[in-house]
Amino acid sequence: MHVREVNMRKRKTVHITTVGLREIGRVAFAISHEGASAIVLICTPESAEHADRVSREIKSMGGQQVEIVRVDGWHYDEVLAAALRYAVRYQKKGFSVVFNPSLGTRVMTSALVMAASLLERPLLLIREEQGKPQETIRVEPYQRRRLSPQKTKILRRLTNGPKSQKELGTRSELHASTISGHVKQLKEWGLVTTRRENRRVIVKMTPLGEIVLLLSEFMRLSRRRK
Known part of the structure; x- marks a missing residue:
């Protein structure tokens, strides 16, 4: 050894x-x-x-x-x-x-x-x-992230699979530039990945992103029951 x-x-x-x-x-x-x-x-x-x-x-x-x-x-x-x-x-x-x-x-x-x-x-x-x-x-320890309502919406949209930034903007009712900023920060946190397909930017949620979203959902439901 x-x-x-x-x-x-x-x-x-x-x-x-x-x-x-x-x-x-x-x-x-x-x-x-x-x-x-x-x-x-x-x-x-x-x-x-x-x-x-x-x-x-x-x-x-x-x-x-x-x-x-x-x-x-x-x-x-x-x-x-x-x-x-x-x-x-x-x-x-x-x-x-x-x-x-x-x-x-x-x-x-x-x-x-x-x-x-x-x-x-x-x-x-x-x-x-x-x-x-x-x-x-x-x-490594899990770093807690406070998700804004907009970032939460984006992650929820990604639970069924990767989406283009344009699709995320349409479904989340957010401006393209706003979506781009949120995606950039989510990527920096390791919650999503991006790749280019022609002119489209495809966004995919990572396993860590799913963990953060699930914890956020659990805490939201816990607060509602109190």
Whole structure:
């Protein structure tokens, strides 16, 4: 397995990760590929021995600061509070926080995913083959976008497939120049893509655009029910 060398000391990043009973090198693998200058290992009393071993392995890689935190692995609030506590602590020190739900109980994994979502921080996932880590998958936080009524209309028109800017203007009852401006910003946000077909500009909604539209619709319906 090839591990890309990283000068970890140059990256002031902390990995907050969970450690379970069957830790198979995911933590060290993620650090080797992503880089980190500090690591917080959240473990249960049962997996404390594994956390100690992981700590020694990490320190041998580059002398990173390692903290071990013991929690009740089936107590969701306790795990989430620990993750948030250390995230805030390191944020105050100027660290960038990344969450890595490496292994542990389902509750531990769920709590770290929730922490990443609440704090809008990246999440590291590990792809494995035959039980061995092969690749880190970095999931960036979703950036909330406030959609204006006009942009919402445009995205709704695109739910049934790509449309030309002219079609969007006709159906949305908006001027062509106005449509062009909205499409440009939606494209900058990654919510749509555009391509040219002869003289027409074809607009297509991206998966992220669908996510943003669905969240917007859900929140609108929630407010209506209150």
